[in-house]
Structures are given as structure tokens and as C-alpha cells.
Amino acid sequence: MSIHNLILNVDSYKASHYLQYPPGSEFVSSYIECRGGEFVEAVFFGLQAFIKQYLQTPISAADIDEAEAMLHAHGLPFHRAGWEHILQEHGGQLPLEIAAVPEGTVVPLHNVMLQIVNTCPSCFWLTSYIETALVRATWYPMTVATQSREIKKIIAGYLEETADSLDNLPFKLHDFGGRGASSLETAMLGGMAHLVNFQGTDTVSGLVAARQFYGADMAGYSIPAAEHSTMTAWGKAREADAYANMLDQFAGPGKLVAVVSDSYDIWNAIENIWGGVLRERVIDNGGTLVIRPDSGEPVSIVTESLERLMRIFGYTTNRKGYRLLPDFIRVIQGDGISRHSIPKILQAMKERKQSADNVTFGMGGALLQKLDRDILSFAMKASAIRIDGHWHDIYKDPVTGPEKKSMRGRLALITNATGDMETVRLEELGERQNLLQPVYRDGRLLTQTSFDEVRERAAL
Known part of the structure; x- marks a missing residue:
């Protein structure tokens, strides 16, 4: 049994979600934001550490076997075909792309800081599967830094x-x-x-x-x-x-x-x-x-x-x-x-x-230690899905919890005319610079951020 098995770095119910998406699903795009809390802005930090520690090691056949045995015994279905596709077609590397603001960037609340989407249409279910590990790996260092x-x-x-x-x-x-x-x-x-x-x-x-x-x-x-x-x-x-x-x-x-x-x-x-x-x-x-x-x-x-x-x-x-x-x-x-x-x-x-x-x-x-995810109301939500070649918005808007209303569509983060950061729909970006830049794709870390650079961005 390995505590480093990425397939088991998940909430139980995620194992059944591959059966819950609409037919024809190809891509799911999700984002991370801080929805409120005790501070007005947050320091984005910790993503590179998570990528280096967890996302650069490919999954193995042994990982798949171990996860299947455990999750079946746990009372859940297991998407063996999906994980074997990742092993055989992608060398065990997760077919995902993560785009984010540069680490150390101070982002006002209610803005996208990170966006993640699968890069292989057969793995539409993977974007949300990684949520447990990704949210836990980032909310904590971000909250401490903030x-x-x-x-x-x-x-x-x-x-x-x-x-x-x-x-x-x-x-x-x-x-x-x-x-x-x-x-x-x-x-x-x-x-x-x-x-x-x-x-x-x-x-x-x-x-x-x-x-x-x-x-x-x-x-x-x-x-x-x-x-x-x-x-x-x-x-x-x-x-x-x-x-x-x-x-x-x-x-x-x-x-x-x-x-x-x-x-x-x-x-x-x-x-x-x-x-x-x-x-x-x-x-x-x-x-x-x-x-x-x-x-x-x-x-x-x-x-x-x-x-x-x-x-x-x-x-x-x-x-x-x-x-x-x-x-x-x-x-x-x-x-x-x-x-x-x-x-x-x-x-x-x-x-x-x-x-x-x-x-x-x-x-x-x-x-x-005396910190939790609610200090910044940190959350990852799905905001867009491509079904049979067409993108559709995904959102939640609970009548009983309006503070949990989520964003819609594929997103971009810009600096607007007044110099403030603002979240816009990707198709509305135009010639403006998207502050979200690809950081990870298909097992590769695309940019290396130094600690000095993080400090410079977070400086008062």
C-alpha cells in the first residue's frame, strides 16, 4: 500500500464521477478562486511545490491495481479503462493543463487564480478528479502566506x-x-x-x-x-x-x-x-x-x-x-x-x-495550524464543459447560499483600465494579456519560479 498513489489522493465520491457526466463529454474546465473571508486579497503560492512533488511522477500499473482493489472494497466503482488509457497513451502522466497567475502574485478576492482543463478528450473526468489533491495542496500555503x-x-x-x-x-x-x-x-x-x-x-x-x-x-x-x-x-x-x-x-x-x-x-x-x-x-x-x-x-x-x-x-x-x-x-x-x-x-x-x-x-x-479553508473561502469549481465539439457554461447559484455562486465559462484574468485585476470570459480577452499562464501540461512543468521571484511579487 502506497500513500503516494495519486489515484488514491482523492475524496471517495470522486471515483464514481466518471459515470455522471453527459454523453459526448470531451473537456471540463475548472478554476480556483477565493470567494470571501477575512482578507481582501490572497497571495497565490504553493502550486509549483505540488507539481514537483506529485504531478511529475507517472502512475503505474501497480498504482491502478492497488486503487481498484481498495476502491472496490470501499464500495465504489473504479474507472480502470480510464486509468489504463492514461498509462498506455500518456505514459502514466496526467493529461491536464494548469494555467495560473505567477506565484507570489497578490490577487483580490473573487478572481480566478488558477484554471485547469484536461488535454485528452477521453479524460474529461480527470479535471475534477484532481480537485481534492490540488485544492488541499494550494489553499493551505496560500492562506499561511496571506x-x-x-x-x-x-x-x-x-x-x-x-x-x-x-x-x-x-x-x-x-x-x-x-x-x-x-x-x-x-x-x-x-x-x-x-x-x-x-x-x-x-x-x-x-x-x-x-x-x-x-x-x-x-x-x-x-x-x-x-x-x-x-x-x-x-x-x-x-x-x-x-x-x-x-x-x-x-x-x-x-x-x-x-x-x-x-x-x-x-x-x-x-x-x-x-x-x-x-x-x-x-x-x-x-x-x-x-x-x-x-x-x-x-x-x-x-x-x-x-x-x-x-x-x-x-x-x-x-x-x-x-x-x-x-x-x-x-x-x-x-x-x-x-x-x-x-x-x-x-x-x-x-x-x-x-x-x-x-x-x-x-x-x-x-x-x-489555526487556519482552515474558510478563512479565504477557497474553492475549485467547474465552469465550462465541451460536449460534442461545443462549449457550454457550468455554474452553481444556490438560492440558499448566494455567496457560493460560481463563475461561468472559460476564464481569463486581466489588469483593467483602472489598474485592478478583473476576471473576464476567455472569449472576451481580445488583445489584452491573460495573467493566467500555462504552468503544467501533460506531466511537464512549463515554467520555473524562484523563491526570490515569489518574494518580489508578494512584497508590500
């Missing part, structure tokens, strides 16, 4: 108001989500999607994916950091020794080191250890100590930590009138961080005249 980018907008806004520059923006949201993701592949895709917008991560599998699927030599960075086990291993009585060891091992000119400091009492750690017995070492360490207050209500914890550190170590007032800790010390908050809590923390800091440049955020489950 949310990450929306948070980047928020942080950038506060930096513009309270800091002298946006130089540190690429490292203001650090990925702590690897262990909270539902699987290695989830961490891989989500970690990579976050790196479209930021360069800080502890999710190594995201780096691996960015290199494997998009050619990124090194997409993100991290620093030595403590966890509670390495600090509490010293015992409460030797907490100061644990912190001193972190400086011994990792501090120095140009270096950064992060130390979780709430194992027992964050206020004691700030006042009496970092600001007491180790104060001179912190000042003279040559690099930057990043203190992590990891528990408590995030808004009050961050602002109070900054106030105490400023009282102990001093601060400067920048050109915009906001206070900034000395370069040798900063704060990272990694508990309770989400797209909802970050603006609350930054607003509270702003009200206390604390620059947003004092803090970095570490985001875990809310970055990679």
Missing part, C-alpha cells in the same frame, strides 16, 4: 509610526510553528509560505521545501536560543548561572542570543539577574541579548518588560519621539501571538511611547 503578509502590513504600519526605519521588518515575525503543525508536510508547506514574507524561522522543514521546490539556497535564519528545559536543568538556585552560560556560549560582537526568562519569575529575572548580577555583562556582551518573557497576558507582559528594561538599561528617543532600548538588548514575545494579539501589543506600546523596534514576535500554532 495571513503572514497581512501581519507584515500591521507591523510595517507601526514601524512607520514609531521607528526610524523598516530595516528590521523582515525579522519581526519568527516562525515558532513547526511542532504545532499537524504533520511534517504541513510544517514544510506552511513554514515555506511564511518565508515568502519574512526571513526568521525555526521551522527547518520550511527551509528544505523552499530549497527543493523553489531553488532558495537559504530562505530564512535563526539564532541560538534557550528553552525551558535547558534553563531549568540548572535548578532555580542557579538560574543566574544558566543565563551566564548563555552569554559565555553565544554572546559576542555581532551575535544575537535569545534567552527564555520566565521559568520561575520573569520580573526577578529582569530586575535581579539580567538587570542585577549580569547587568555589566549584558551591556558589554558586544552583540544583542533577546529576552523572552514567555507567559502571562501578552500586552501587559511586553509593555511592562520593556518599561523595566528601559529603567535598568536606559533608552534613546528616536526622531519620531518613541523610546528604544540600547542595541545590546531586545525582547521577543512568543506566547499568545496571533494576527489579533499583535496589533493590540503594538498599539499598547505606541501609547506608552515604546518603539515597535524594541520587540520581535514568535508565532506558533496561530501561524501554521
Whole structure:
């Protein structure tokens, strides 16, 4: 039994759909869009990874045999003739064409981002068969990349108001989500999607994916950091020794080191250890100590930590009138961080005249796991079918769910006269450029997109 059998990468009911289309069916054209949700636009990302990982390996006779046995035992029909046609006539490669916007493109909601159609009339059923795998492979990295980018907008806004520059923006949201993701592949895709917008991560599998699927030599960075086990291993009585060891091992000119400091009492750690017995070492360490207050209500914890550190170590007032800790010390908050809590923390800091440049955020489950397909109302729908040589529109328009109304016909995406993206019917394209470009056809990846190109398109 192989979990990599593409024929079984499907919802059960899809196995019976080849018997449900009208006689004379030849081609089915479907599209993907975001129909609504919490954001006004979405970052298109993840298609190339799916193609490279799943669509370039041909199906085999063993795959067909395995799928037939399983689906029959499962209570469903199996289109053996259809899959054997793909094996014999197409070398096991799926006769499909996928056209899409370039990855990293930011597309307003309610627009086509991807269109897929079969290239062999005998495989009219294949377009919708691939929906399960294709939707799952794209909604998740797109949603992570979109949310990450929306948070980047928020942080950038506060930096513009309270800091002298946006130089540190690429490292203001650090990925702590690897262990909270539902699987290695989830961490891989989500970690990579976050790196479209930021360069800080502890999710190594995201780096691996960015290199494997998009050619990124090194997409993100991290620093030595403590966890509670390495600090509490010293015992409460030797907490100061644990912190001193972190400086011994990792501090120095140009270096950064992060130390979780709430194992027992964050206020004691700030006042009496970092600001007491180790104060001179912190000042003279040559690099930057990043203190992590990891528990408590995030808004009050961050602002109070900054106030105490400023009282102990001093601060400067920048050109915009906001206070900034000395370069040798900063704060990272990694508990309770989400797209909802970050603006609350930054607003509270702003009200206390604390620059947003004092803090970095570490985001875990809310970055990679607390997401679903409904955040962007992500969907793939069939919109056109060719029967006996003639194209016909397909659409749904539920009386009880008008928000689920789908588009009709074969589609194109254009930039209209006002500079906005707009979905039009393919036959109405005329001389205008279709932003949907063929990416995959019959087992071949037609264009290679680099991670740098993705980042450039998604940039604020």
C-alpha cells in the first residue's frame, strides 16, 4: 500500500464521477478562486511545490491495481479503462493543463487564480478528479502566506509610526510553528509560505521545501536560543548561572542570543539577574541579548518588560519621539501571538511611547495550524464543459447560499483600465494579456519560479 498513489489522493465520491457526466463529454474546465473571508486579497503560492512533488511522477500499473482493489472494497466503482488509457497513451502522466497567475502574485478576492482543463478528450473526468489533491495542496500555503503578509502590513504600519526605519521588518515575525503543525508536510508547506514574507524561522522543514521546490539556497535564519528545559536543568538556585552560560556560549560582537526568562519569575529575572548580577555583562556582551518573557497576558507582559528594561538599561528617543532600548538588548514575545494579539501589543506600546523596534514576535500554532479553508473561502469549481465539439457554461447559484455562486465559462484574468485585476470570459480577452499562464501540461512543468521571484511579487 502506497500513500503516494495519486489515484488514491482523492475524496471517495470522486471515483464514481466518471459515470455522471453527459454523453459526448470531451473537456471540463475548472478554476480556483477565493470567494470571501477575512482578507481582501490572497497571495497565490504553493502550486509549483505540488507539481514537483506529485504531478511529475507517472502512475503505474501497480498504482491502478492497488486503487481498484481498495476502491472496490470501499464500495465504489473504479474507472480502470480510464486509468489504463492514461498509462498506455500518456505514459502514466496526467493529461491536464494548469494555467495560473505567477506565484507570489497578490490577487483580490473573487478572481480566478488558477484554471485547469484536461488535454485528452477521453479524460474529461480527470479535471475534477484532481480537485481534492490540488485544492488541499494550494489553499493551505496560500492562506499561511496571506495571513503572514497581512501581519507584515500591521507591523510595517507601526514601524512607520514609531521607528526610524523598516530595516528590521523582515525579522519581526519568527516562525515558532513547526511542532504545532499537524504533520511534517504541513510544517514544510506552511513554514515555506511564511518565508515568502519574512526571513526568521525555526521551522527547518520550511527551509528544505523552499530549497527543493523553489531553488532558495537559504530562505530564512535563526539564532541560538534557550528553552525551558535547558534553563531549568540548572535548578532555580542557579538560574543566574544558566543565563551566564548563555552569554559565555553565544554572546559576542555581532551575535544575537535569545534567552527564555520566565521559568520561575520573569520580573526577578529582569530586575535581579539580567538587570542585577549580569547587568555589566549584558551591556558589554558586544552583540544583542533577546529576552523572552514567555507567559502571562501578552500586552501587559511586553509593555511592562520593556518599561523595566528601559529603567535598568536606559533608552534613546528616536526622531519620531518613541523610546528604544540600547542595541545590546531586545525582547521577543512568543506566547499568545496571533494576527489579533499583535496589533493590540503594538498599539499598547505606541501609547506608552515604546518603539515597535524594541520587540520581535514568535508565532506558533496561530501561524501554521489555526487556519482552515474558510478563512479565504477557497474553492475549485467547474465552469465550462465541451460536449460534442461545443462549449457550454457550468455554474452553481444556490438560492440558499448566494455567496457560493460560481463563475461561468472559460476564464481569463486581466489588469483593467483602472489598474485592478478583473476576471473576464476567455472569449472576451481580445488583445489584452491573460495573467493566467500555462504552468503544467501533460506531466511537464512549463515554467520555473524562484523563491526570490515569489518574494518580489508578494512584497508590500
